[in-house]
Amino acid sequence: MSDVVFKVPNHLRRGNVKHNQLESVNQGVALIKLMAREFGLQDLGQSRVLDMGCGCKLVQAFKQEDLPLGEYVGVDVFPDLIEFLQNEVDDPRFHFQYLNSHNAMYNPEGEPLSENTRLQLDEESFDIICLFSVFTHLAPHDYVAMLKMLRRYVKPGGRIIFSLFLNEATEGGHAFWDGVVRDWTENQEKIFGGKDEFIESVQDDEPVDFLDWDPSQPLKWAIYSRKNALRLVEGTGWEVESLNDPVDIIQHYMICRPI
Template sequence: MIPNKGDIFIGSGDFIKQGNYHVKLLIEYANLKPDHSVLDIGCGIGRAALSLTSYLGENSKYEGFDLVKKGIVWCERNIATKYTNFNFRYIPLSNDLYSITNQKAENFIFPYEDNSFDTVFLFSVFTHMQPVEVQNYLNEISRVLKPEGKCLSTFFIYDDEIECKISKHKQGFCFPYNKDGFRLMSKKVPSANIAFKEESLFEMLQKSDLELDKKIYGTWSNRGIVSLLDFQDILVFSKKKV
């Protein structure tokens, strides 16, 4: 139930330990319950999904999609065959880190009904997407979330206080290329890593009728809570109450 090391394309670290940690974050900060309907955006090769098989009950529903086909194939063979409430989809979206196709993330409509998920999450997905793509995903997340649902996602976010520091080359984890409301790590590969200015990102949330519930800085910018052991910044948001 663990992929071969050479097949894991979602970053370093202990596969099982990282998955368990992600589930812990979802329980603690996004109010995940064993009977929830869950959407895993950018599910990769099942790191969170595998850990969720031990937490979600038979009456729950898990849906995950990703643009890397081999991850979906592994999940279908090793998870979906054993857990019938887990479903995975390969969506061939264009991204300059993985593949170039005609299907753009900025126009992608999630293949799920309105108000259908209690919990939505994205780990290290928005850190590789352009603003127009992020805005579309936020719109879609707002659409598929139930009225009381929550979304937990990770970002690299900055403000005026740390912008000068992270803009310098060779200063740890840096984003030297300034754009309108965001900064790039690489000019040649725009999706390599992207940091968003907090003010701009929060405006995007408002446009999607989402409101921020929690903001937890990661350790990448040296302002996070080290005890959380999370590198990226964590944001939890929900639908605006009518």
């Protein structure tokens, strides 16, 4: 792939590949293709997409490969990024909105997210709602609030897809824990008393419902048990269609449909 077509200054970028725009764009292209595949589409040319916690990865990816797109709305709690995208993306298919909702890691001064939080968007108007690396930073009450709040905006027959950290090691995946084990630190040695004990604990049948992995960096790693991740969807207006193992560009990811 050639150089990045639509560049975003590094100080407006978040996530683990923020200093490598090309890598980030490649991931974005792969995520768009994954969504098309999962939803049985050739591409997203006819889809209206709501990207919550959008960052800039998907917009850069659409631009990079001129990928087909119906319409895209990106929402984020990062005002400078949203302003930049509103000013610099000169394409009527793309829209960006700032939302001042609280997140312990990204927007600690924001207003609490609730099922009554409103986006300035038409209800029941999106085919696809996606959140990549957003539930990975949500506390359980926001996990539920986010699902309930977004339910309003999906078309009947639409889908939501989101990545999350599950408290389980997955063979061959780039699961969160693989990285933890690889980058084992003294701090983790102190918490878990040794690598072997730790590996045993994540292979446990009954991991804790929720773990804020590094309390010194609140919600940097929001880790759920599989059971809890599924249970928290109940009563939100969605039902789980699939909970998928990680693949190279994404952690575990869930797909739900509206009920």
